[in-house]
Amino acid sequence: MLGIVVSRADSASVHIGEQLRGLRDWDTSVDETRPDAEGGGTVHRTDSVELREFEALHLDIEDIGAAFDDPDLLVFASKHAGETEELLTAHHTGNFGVAEFGGEGGQFARACPRAHEAVVAALQRHAPPDYEVGMECTHHGPTSVGVPSMFVEVGSGEPQWKDPDAAEAVARAILDLADEPADKPRENGTRRHLLGVGGGHYAPRFERVVRETDWAVGHIAANWSLDALEEWADSDAERDAVLERAFRASAADYALMEGDRPALQETIESLGYRVVSETFVQETSGVDLALVEALEDAIRPVDQGLRFGDLPPGYDGEWTVLDLPEELIADARGVDSEALRETIERQSIAYATEQNGTVLTGPIVCPANTEPATFLDPIIEILEQRFDSVERRADELVVRETAFDPDLARTADIPEGPKFGKLASGKSVEIDGDIIDPERFHRERIRRYTL
Structure with a gap:
């Protein structure tokens, strides 16, 4: 079951919620077991989706999964703030370093790589003209959700947050996740999940992987996130523990790294994970x-x-x-x-x-x-x-060709230069009044390949 979180403190979330309610025939009921501000009150449901509203900002709400009726996936309908203008985006939540905006430092909410892959594709299908679709690195809270989750957002400023077409696109993309699994299926004891390492806040390389291959991406540690991790961790052991939590929260055994970080690669491999290239990801798709x-x-x-x-x-x-x-x-x-x-x-x-x-x-x-x-x-x-002939025998292949032999030409005192080249290309030449045919310097060559 898909759970959808709408925050009344987030204007874009409110608009997305309005679009969500208009796109489906919902059954409504009143949940009196929880305060209205904490997801109680009026609840909207279909066979596979449950929508609840909360008073606080999404990133300040912890253990929100408990408010829903046994969800498999949770989506926070939210706004994106930045200088990227018209943008629809999705990302997982957590903190590689200090927790400045919700959650705990060095902790991560459980990612939903397969659903994240699906929502990026859905946003692309539904995006209004002039809106780009992207992925972001892991940043801000909450870090304790209780169920695989992600943010799906409209950005990047007030005009876009109020744009009904953008809100509808995000709403449709979210609803497309009904019955969508959070993870890739397990195979060979693992999943086609990657931990993203390196790059900028926006993640075009990892987005390309999601679009072009059957691999999915969980948490992404951008360059600034890795710097924050080094500043926050008191020791190598604490740094390693954070990386370990990021892998576990991504259900990933592989890392895809952008940039050259040999020391970090060695650390990741020492933890028992494999660092792969984009070539590996593309070729194994x-x-x-x-x-x-x-x-x-x-x-x-x-x-x-x-x-x-x-x-x-x-x-x-x-x-x-x-x-x-x-x-x-x-x-x-x-x-x-x-x-x-x-x-x-x-x-x-x-x-x-x-x-x-x-x-x-x-x-x-x-x-x-x-x-x-x-x-x-x-x-x-x-x-x-x-070649002139190719003969297959029981244990070998015999190939014959008649070709120009430069040594024969040299023994006949053919001067090196343009005329030598013409003979080599099969053309006759005149030397001291005599016409020299190229066949004079041809020799049969035999190649044998043992099978």
Whole structure:
């Protein structure tokens, strides 16, 4: 069940609440067990949503989950204040350092990464023209909510807080969360949740991850948050404890870091969490995490060049490693690297690359029952574009070509220079009145690849 918090002390929240009540047919009742100022009084409900009003500002209300009837997710409809003009945004709450605006220092409310991902998409769907949609880092209270929660806001000043179109967009986005889970499903003992580390208050890199991949982001420690943490923590142990709480409150075992912070990365890894790159997040999107782990162990880490083919989504069978000769892969790549990569991607589970994933090198991971011909036949077709003949034998591939041999030309006293180059490119030249044909300096070359 989705719980929605409206604050009467927040004008934007009041306007969002009005839009919320107008967008659904609500059942209303009176809760006399709580004071009206603390979520009692008139309560609005549907089958999957409960809306309550509170007198205080959201960030000053602790343990607010107890006011609702067993919610799975809690959303604070709120305003955003800043210099960003027309903006719809969402963020989790907590304090990496001192608690200046609600909550406790070094504490965090339980994040809702999957729902946060969903609301960013919903805000984009419903945003009025000229309104941007963004994500913010973790900041301000409350830190004790009792249920996964987040703020969904309209900003960034009085004109926007009064804008009915903006209020309606936020209201619709919130209602789209009815029946939306707070977290990604568990797989391989973990979830596709990231703790964001570094960057500015607004988080375009983490927003890109949320928009473009199937990973979600929990708490985000911006650069200023990390500075606040260092100032607030009395010791390395206290700093580590805060980081540990941020991971737990995000239900995350991975961190995505913006900027180069080797000491912090070492600290995070010493706590038992993995720091991953955006490349890792992009490349593993849609790939079962158990398969990712197994292939990283067997081949190489994603950040060292492991890439995934077209087969992994839903693949749950056995796999094997096909180790084609490096020279064969290199020669096929030299003929048509794009065609080679396409055929490997289409039929593989994964493959190894170099140079930041741009150069396919092998080995290749394929289903256990794959016939070698599945990969060899397309590679032979690529080689045939350049070489005179390609012969497949039981245990080897024999490739023949007749090509210009510069040593033969040199022994015939062909001078280095433009004429030498013409012969190499297959053109006849005249030397001392004689016409010299390039075929005179051709020699058959044979390449053998052991299979």
